[in-house]
Amino acid sequence: MNILVCISKAPDTTxxxxxxxxxxQFDENGVQYIVNPYDEWYALVRxxxxxxxxxxxxxxxxxxxxxxxxxxxxALAIGADDAVRIDAPATxxxxxxxxxxxxxxxxxxxxxxxxxxxxxxxxxxxxGMLAEALELPFVSVATKLDVAGxxxxxxxxxxxxVQEVEVATPVVISCAKGMAEQRIPNMRGIMAARTKPxxxxxxxxxxxxxxxxxxxxxxxxxxxxxxxxxNLDELVTLLHNEAKVI
Amino acid sequence: xxxxxxxxxxxxxxxxxxxxxxxxxxGSDVAVVTNGGADSSVLSTLGTYGASxxxxxxxxxxxxxxxxxxxxxxxxxxxxxxxxxxxxDLIGKAVAPRLSVRLxxxxxxxxxxxPEANGNIKVNVFSGKAFGYVKVNTATRIIxxxxxxxxxxxxxxxxxxxxxxxxAGSSAIxxxxxxxxxxxxxLPEAELVVSAGRGLKGPENWGIVEDLASALGAATAxxxxxADIGWRPHHEHVGQTGVAIRPNLYIAAGISGxxxxxxxxxGSKVIVVINTDAEAPFFxxxxxxxxxxxxxxxxxxxxxxxxxxxxxH
Numbered sequence: 001m002n003i004l005v006c007i008s009k010a011p012d013t014t015x016x017x018x019x020x021x022x023x024x025q026f027d028e029n030g031v032q033y034i035v036n037p038y039d040e041w042y043a044l045v046r047x048x049x050x051x052x053x054x055x056x057x058x059x060x061x062x063x064x065x066x067x068x069x070x071x072x073x074x075a076l077a078i079g080a081d082d083a084v085r086i087d088a089p090a091t092x093x094x095x096x097x098x099x100x101x102x103x104x105x106x107x108x109x110x111x112x113x114x115x116x117x118x119x120x121x122x123x124x125x126x127x128g129m130l131a132e133a134l135e136l137p138f139v140s141v142a143t144k145l146d147v148a149g150x151x152x153x154x155x156x157x158x159x160x161x162v163q164e165v166e167v168a169t170p171v172v173i174s175c176a177k178g179m180a181e182q183r184i185p186n187m188r189g190i191m192a193a194r195t196k197p198x199x200x201x202x203x204x205x206x207x208x209x210x211x212x213x214x215x216x217x218x219x220x221x222x223x224x225x226x227x228x229x230x231n232l233d234e235l236v237t238l239l240h241n242e243a244k245v246i
Numbered sequence: 247x248x249x250x251x252x253x254x255x256x257x258x259x260x261x262x263x264x265x266x267x268x269x270x271x272x273g274s275d276v277a278v279v280t281n282g283g284a285d286s287s288v289l290s291t292l293g294t295y296g297a298s299x300x301x302x303x304x305x306x307x308x309x310x311x312x313x314x315x316x317x318x319x320x321x322x323x324x325x326x327x328x329x330x331x332x333x334x335d336l337i338g339k340a341v342a343p344r345l346s347v348r349l350x351x352x353x354x355x356x357x358x359x360x361p362e363a364n365g366n367i368k369v370n371v372f373s374g375k376a377f378g379y380v381k382v383n384t385a386t387r388i389i390x391x392x393x394x395x396x397x398x399x400x401x402x403x404x405x406x407x408x409x410x411x412x413x414a415g416s417s418a419i420x421x422x423x424x425x426x427x428x429x430x431x432x433l434p435e436a437e438l439v440v441s442a443g444r445g446l447k448g449p450e451n452w453g454i455v456e457d458l459a460s461a462l463g464a465a466t467a468x469x470x471x472x473a474d475i476g477w478r479p480h481h482e483h484v485g486q487t488g489v490a491i492r493p494n495l496y497i498a499a500g501i502s503g504x505x506x507x508x509x510x511x512x513g514s515k516v517i518v519v520i521n522t523d524a525e526a527p528f529f530x531x532x533x534x535x536x537x538x539x540x541x542x543x544x545x546x547x548x549x550x551x552x553x554x555x556x557x558x559h
Contacts, residue, residue, distance in 0.1 A: 128343030137418035140340035161426030209352035229538030
């Protein structure tokens with residue numbers, strides 16, 4: 001089974017979020033980049049589990065610059081076999097998805113996995129776009145994934161519940177919590193990752209469909225109003241009369 | 247004309263009414279496209295919110311995003327849509343990106359407001375820690391609207407319902423089983439949410455959380471550690487790596503308010519924090535705070551809500 005896992009870098013979840021250049025650019029100063037948690041914890045680890053049980057190959061792919069190689073090596077240290085980097089900044093989801101689709105076309109991947117979203121732009125866009133570009137079925141926000149031959153059984157979130165579905169490979173799946181457990185790379189993995197193949201591929205000429213024109217920070221909260229723990233009637237009255245939410 | 251996709255399989259959800267309201271506020275006629283067999287008398291009530299036409303393909307069950315994208319694309323072509331709106335719910339997240347590629351139209355995923363004067367559209371970024379303003383570079387645009395970002399508004403319009411055959415082919419996805427907890431309110435759509443964390447000390451203590459939620463008509467949620475250790479199901483986990491929500495009221499008991507948790511809830515209009523530790527960081531993000539023991543405060547809160555509700559009747 002050949003599995004392609006799409007990974008993205010993302011700022012560490014404790015990063016201070018700030019913007020520069022007149023609030024038009026994310027301020028990367030002091031930001032630690034990690035593998036986007038959904039891509040790593042669920043998509044990559046489940047891909048490795050399937051490979052360990054059934055054989056095959058796990059390739060990771062990202063769209064980014066040479067600065068992202070550190071994030072790629074981390075994913076290799078967890079256990080992916082090889083890596084591909086499309087050598088271009090990931091300008092928008094469409095650009096990113098189309099670059100990956102261009103690479104994946106005709107390579108015979110049985111499964112193409114992504115995280116359900118990145119924790120920076122939160123768009124949940126790349127997986128669906130890949131599916132359309134490659135004309136493949138798409139299981140979105142899957143929380144379980146099993147493969148027997150060419151039959152994929154997955155559990156996916158639906159509005160207000162979960163659903164078990166069956167679909168044939170090849171298929172694109174976006175992965176969410178529940179699918180696997182985080183793996184911490186060991187020293188052997190980290191050493192091995194240094195020599196695993198990382199292929200750098202030139203991008204296809206393509207325009208982004210969208211642009212982040214600017215950013216802003218939420219307005220600061222006014223200070224908290226403390227309520228006497230013995231006077232919950234007061235809180236209910238405030239929620240009704242002042243906050244008008246009940 | 248603007249086109250809205252809605253899922254009407256379980257009647258008209260609030261999210262559906264929000265998207266029709268949003269499309270109407272963009273200032274043009276609104277057509278709706280939907281799948282499933284909802285009664286036309288139900289669908290025609292979308293006129294109340296500004297829709298003048300509903301196209302219904304009752305042959306599609308809506309389980310395969312690959313079919314739904316063909317449905318929406320065919321409807322967009324039929325009416326010459328320049329803006330196509332989805333709810334940024336689990337269906338919208340699966341279908342809108344496919345449509346973006348199919349139509350080569352820019353997608354604004356997770357809009358939280360109407361477009362700015364310059365046409366840019368505000369979205370949450372960095373899991374709610376900041377906002378971005380997205381410019382669409384194509385003539386046709388697709389917008390998925392985060393639930394609870396605007397309230398449904400009436401705008402009475404004569405509305406006709408037409409059968410529509412999108413010829414979307416067969417489904418590639420076979421549904422084996424569907425599990426929906428009875429009577430539960432889907433978290434992303436909930437207007438009121440009661441959430442609890444490790445301060446509750448064990449899953450057996452969740453009764454007091456559920457009691458308050460049921461007195462308020464609220465959904466229940468939890469912090470990440472609680473989902474990780476299996477006290478509560480993963481779909482209840484709100485925060486940076488869980489669900490991001492923006493209810494009118496978020497009540498957090500026994501949650502310290504780590505930055506990753508705040509990211510998922512700071513779009514809430516009003517936040518109430520209950521914690522024994524007066525230094526808990528969550529109080530800085532709260533509108534109302536109670537320094538006290540959740541085991542005492544939650545039952546009292548429930549009683550106060552019941553008393554209030556009884557007085558209202």
